[in-house]
Amino acid sequence: MSELEINPALCTRILAAFIADEVLKVGAHGVVVGVSGGIDSALSFALAVKALGRSASLGVAMPYRQSSPESLADAQLLAAHLEVELMVVDISPQVDAYFATQPTDDRNRRGNKMARERMSVLYDLSQERTALVLGTSNKSELLLGYGTLYGDMASALNPLGDLYKTQVYQLAEYLGLPSSLIRKAPSADLFEGQMDEQDLGFSYAQADRVLFHLVDQRCPEEEVVAMGFPAELVRTVRDRVRRNQFKRRPPLIAKLSSRTIDLDFRYPRDWGH
């Protein structure tokens, strides 16, 4: 049995209960999820529907005119599978309007801008519906820093944040999500033809096991290498985790007073709920 194998029924029950509990106790009516056509947002959306029902879970596809048409098709396939409506918001006008005044060929800048436009749409729709934005970043992405800060990484609740990518697949299989979403290669879809594993230079299957030993088990790097993982991979993964710590933390505040937010003004977020 792999160290990354999870009991999908147990995890589904906990994650659905988490969504229902955290949404309802703060007085929100539901959630809004950006549905990209990929497996992570598909799982988040499916968990929301399970937790809150169809009418309280709004899925939003937000294609840019150059986004892969298959992504939108997969998002629609998922919505049909879950028997929910999918809202489609074309983000091309606002993205093009911005780059008309700030032109660039830097595909990362363009991709990040699009991710943040999507965030902006989701937060607006969540306000309209008194809903919470549900996150879709998994633990592999969060640890490796493979996401856009204040873009796809922004959310009110993230049911996937403690699941490695390989565990996301296990849950997706268990929940019977469409196999075309499960089988296709992971893509951030920030630009045409982008593939996560090509960008990263290693596969999630490899990285997740290394991360599990480094992070969950707190094994020293040399122990992980001694287990048979390539030293180069272990070092790259460790470096990415360290380099991207800033993405996982709120902004730093320069301390002046005796009680500074998050440093020594420490309250739970569920304060009063």
Place this chain on the structure above:
Amino acid sequence: MTQQHRLRMALVQHAPRLGDLGPNLDWTCEVLAQEVARGEDLVVFPELSLCGYFLKDLVPEIAIRLEGPEMGRLIKAVGRGSAVVGAVLESPAHRFYNAAILIAEGRIVHVHRKVYLPTYGMFDEQRYLAAGSRFEAVDLPLAGGGSWRLGILICEDLWHPSSAYLLSRGGADLIICTSASPGRGVAGGQAELGTAALWGAMTKTYAALFTTFLAYCNRVGFEDGHYFWGGSRVLGPDGGLLGGEPAGDQPTILRAELDRGLLRRMRIAYPLLRDEREDVLWQQLKVDPGDV
């Protein structure tokens, strides 16, 4: 005090509102009155049942005092019954304890202040709370005139076997463990959470090793992403379940009836407590183990 043969107890597994004393207190008083009217001898609430668990800087803001108005309301609601309620207790010297308060006969019979404050992983209790220093078995007086001898542990206390040992040595026939245990451990594909499996094994083992009744009252709900898994249960001195299977992860009241006859039979069949060699323990504890 004469021993009472049977004890009816109710474990109230619920999800308090975090840092919102008023509504939690109102609800607790309602449930107490209802359960006592129903004929329960002892009603047990989980760790920090009046305020929630991951309090952080809320600790001094939601603390109550033994002589405060909240205690007056609880005592009134308990009436002729008895109860264990969890709260942050502020001492006259302004120390804040994670406490379980035993109420009966219209008074506070006993206060257990959590001795082992976990401060590792997701836990940070020593940052905010003062640690208790005693494990004490006490007689719980019951309305019928009899009594049960019991001791209270709070969550992490149970992970240190000396705590149950000291209660057992004090003559406890019932160990009550209140808890706010966040569930974790899903890797490896096991049927249940790692935490739940460990608590199940420990409570069963303690009940059998100390030939005692053991009531485990955990909470449910979520706080800041932490999942409290419930699983409240009552075990007999044979390690068997009383009052049915452990509770699930939803709010519920688990009821069980404890029978002294079972305790007597088990202590005859397994006279472990009689045979305990405290002299060996004393002798070896005197030797300083040095740095380990």
